[in-house]
Amino acid sequence: MRDANLLFFFVAYSVLKELAYLNPYFFKYRYHFIGGIFFVAASNVFAVVSPQVVRHAINLVTESRDLYFSLAGTAAQADMRERFVGILLLFAGVYLVLALIRGAFMFFMRQTLIIMSRLVEYDLKNELYEQYQRLDQGFYRRNNTGDLMSRVAEDVGRVRMYIGPALMYAINLVVLFVLVIYTMVRINPTLTLYVLLPLPILSLSIYYVNNIINRRSEAIQAQLSELTSRAQEVFSGIRVVKAYAQEDPMAKHFDQECIEYRERSMGLARLDAIFQPLMMLLIGLSTIITILIGGQQVIAGTVTPGNVAEFVIYVNMLTWPVASLGWVASIIQRAAASQKRINEFLAITPVLVDEGREVPDFHGDIEFDNVSFTYPDTGIRALHNLNFRIPAGHRVALFGRTGSGKSTIAELLVRMYDPDSGVIRIDGVDLRDIPLRDLRRNIGYVPQDVFLFSESVAYNIQFGTIEAERSLERAKVLAGYASIAEEIDQFPRKFETRIGERGVTLSGGQKQRISIARAFSKNAPILLLDDCLSAVDAGTEKRILDNLEEYLQGKTALIITHRVFSLLDLDEILVLDQGTVAEKGSHDALLSAGGLYAELYEKQKREDHVA
Ligand SMILES: Nc1ncnc2c1ncn2[C@@H]1O[C@H](COP(=O)(O)OP(=O)(O)OP(=O)(O)O)[C@@H](O)[C@H]1O
Ligand SMILES: [Mg+2]
Known part of the structure; x- marks a missing residue:
């Protein structure tokens, strides 16, 4: 048991240590953050009040029932009935208004917390991008482009899930728990205890299953990217594939990858199919216990029927956040793993130090x-x-x-x-x-392997010119120096023609000369x-x-x-x-x-x- 505790603290510590990098961002966006917490709390207050309306309504009905029947046949009964309907409609109206207010606060809660997560995501992406620009050639030779892309896209995305949804649900859970349990204990501590019993099981099992689901969907993602890159390679090398008459073997290979992908996806779907009903079962169990134990207490006279109805609503209110607890935990864990990779990446110092101060x-x-x-x-x-x-x-x-x-x-x-x-x-x-x-x-440099951007010819030629000095005339002069101007004039949109995948395909010699013109553009x-x-x-x-x-x-x-x-x-x-x-x-x-x-x-x- 002690070991388990130690392990838990170790995991929690390492998770928090990695994610601590993000703390300055919470400070930077503190108004969003504090506002978010306020809106979460406010929406929950209104959520907790509404079951009490239900309690009063039901108690009113059950308590006045005997009186109502005893008045059978008199004019007073009709009168009472009328008033009754009026009061119940009033309750319904109050309930509706509470729900609307709650909804409004939930809207603002998303507007603050989710927006904060998007802002942090934006900042983080920029930070990573700057680091990419700072790193030197050696780094780019050691790492492949796919990894680099995924670090920006996937890892930052996962970190965002922590800052946005996970944190929002966690705050929501804490506030709701405090409010709901306080209210429940005040009504009846024993009933509260019984009702809450299945919840930890729910939470743990969701955490467990969710981790399996994540692992499987990651494997599927990996398989998919394998599949995509294979397809991409075949498409870009289609001339070679055809020239060597390798269509069939390539197709067979592709087919195998597809089958693998299908198998894995179906495995995940099966797990999902078990998972959903299991959750519903556990949630249903709580409701049943509430009615069973609550019913006995009503007979014993310790609680009113209205309380039981109220409790059923509370339980259903709690189950979703408790279920999300497991989900939140696994999001945080994944975010920590991603943040760890991001931190490692940001910690790389370029081998080339740029500390020179002397300008010849x-x-x-x-x-x-x-x-x-x-x-x-x-x-x-x-x-x-x-x-x-x-x-x-x-x-x-x-x-x-x-x-x-x-x-x-x-x-x-x-x-x-x-x-x-x-x-x-x-x-x-x-x-x-x-x-x-x-x-x-x-230094005007024409590298041996020409690289041009998928932009217009004019843009590529003037890549080394400061923006203010770029013009068509200048592009023409530079192209003239590199003996490519006449050929560019033959292109469909002349200097505005796009180069590359969605534009014209240039010959090797044309690329070289545009690259020379580009070197000239620096003057x-x-x-x-x-x-x-x-x-x-x-x-x-x-x-x-x-x-x-x-x-x-x-x-x-x-x-x-x-x-x-x-x-x-x-x-x-x-x-x-x-x-x-x-x-x-x-x-x-x-x-x-x-x-x-x-x-x-x-x-x-x-x-x-x-x-
Ligand atoms: N990025 C690199 N990483 C590791 N080794 C490299 C790299 N670039 C070149 N080399 C090696 O360094 C040596 C010199 O290469 P370099 O590219 O300077 O030759 P070069 O004279 O430009 O040849 P070429 O006329 O074919 O362009 C070669 O043995 C090559 O294999
Ligand atoms: Mg060379």
């Missing part, structure tokens, strides 16, 4: 000083004692085989990661000393292009490079490529091999040196020839 002029002098970097999740050593410097205003191409670490350099430069050792500097300032926003605002002093011309033909490549010549005036550019292009006037070419600089120099110098560059160039020339 951003002339664009870039320096890698003995930089080494190993990807933390895979342990792959991508950069190895890397040294190079790009003076402000220079154009440098970064060239190397696939996997040599080119994109890693770009990611380090925009500080998606920090180097393990060594220092990266811009204008002589360590990147870690520069506020992240300032750093990233001053940053440093431009970082990661393999951004891989999907365009030679003619377009030349046009972009010509435009680039104009755009790049006075800017520092780092152009990553694994194709050699001699068209652009470069200051230097860095040849990267296994995470370190193997050679550097001009195109001609590197060719005549006959090293890695020359080898790769020859290879490319042969391939181009074949193609």
Whole structure:
């Protein structure tokens, strides 16, 4: 028994500890909260008074019955009958008015408490969203999108159930209990005791069954999301499925998942089917006990028939809140589990610390000083004692085989990661000393894997422009720089055309060029292009490079490529091999040196020839 108590306190403690995070919100919305408690109390006062009206009505009838019959046949009986009906109608009227007032208070109770829960939900979602934006690349590689989404949607939803409905029912229960039991004990303590006996059983069994139901419905939810993601995958990969004639096996697989889902759903339905009648049975039991014991007491003369009727109403009034007690307990438990996950998530500190306070002029002098970097999740050593410097205003191409670490350099430069050792500097300032926003605002970056938002072309192109400066003209100029303007004019709604699932499907090369235009939109002093011309033909490549010549005036550019292009006037070419600089120099110098560059160039020339 002691152990059970200890366990109970331990569970209660850990539940409260997690949910304590929400307490400041109760303070923030204290007027809603206090108002809610007041309305709950007020509605219950009116609820408890109404059975007393019933008691008086019934007592009036039973007590005056003998007198009424003794007056049989006289004019006084008709008179009494008339008055009687009048009084009973009055009782009915009072009862109705009480119910209306109670209803009004219940309305305000929801308006305060449920609204408070929605407000907290809103705040929590924003808090989570901010944390998502603060976290770094490493976090997003370790976690999948589904988990992240569910944390915002499901976990916050469950916490809301605690702040809203669960708390409302709990307060309601406490107030109602105090009022009803006080009234009942004042009338007859023994009867009260008997009547309340089945209630704890009701509460416990509901708690127990409700937990099973929750567990099963969660399993069903999981199955459903499995099913949905499978369907989604098949739909988005439908071309591959059809091209490989795999429709039948896929359908069979899907069918199996569906059968599983059906079985689980039916299991839950069966449990539900038993649960409802069981509850009704227990509630009915209380009523029967009231009438049985109450009837005996009426015969013994300790209570009036009106009291018995009153008690029946009280019992029915209590059963629902008592039943909800089990429900409330399991909601709170689930909310605590969700809040625990939320707390853990909010406690994650980004590995990248943004504490720099030094803002350089951003002339664009870039320096890698003995930089080494190993990807933390895979342990792959991508950069190895890397040294190079790009003076402000220079154009440098970064060239190397696939996997040599080119994109890693770009990611380090925009500080998606920090180097393990060594220092990266811009204008002589360590990147870690520069506020992240300032750093990233001053680098126009075209990542290797293009990502565009499902928005209009104009929006995507001007993503880096501050809102006030966005305009169609500007979008056109930027598109012109990236040699994509003419193609955009062919789209159904030109610059207003939506990209992505519900809009136009762009070719790889078109996506790349929109992504380049987007990098231009920042008008940053440093431009970082990661393999951004891989999907365009030679003619377009030349046009972009010509435009680039104009755009790049006075800017520092780092152009990553694994194709050699001699068209652009470069200051230097860095040849990267296994995470370190193997050679550097001009195109001609590197060719005549006959090293890695020359080898790769020859290879490319042969391939181009074949193609
Ligand atoms: N996010 C990552 N997590 C773990 N390892 C990575 C990650 N990105 C790259 N790597 C590894 O780091 C090494 C360098 O990769 P990087 O992307 O820098 O090459 P790259 O020169 O850009 O190649 P490509 O020309 O194919 O784009 C590779 O071995 C790669 O497998
Ligand atoms: Mg790369």
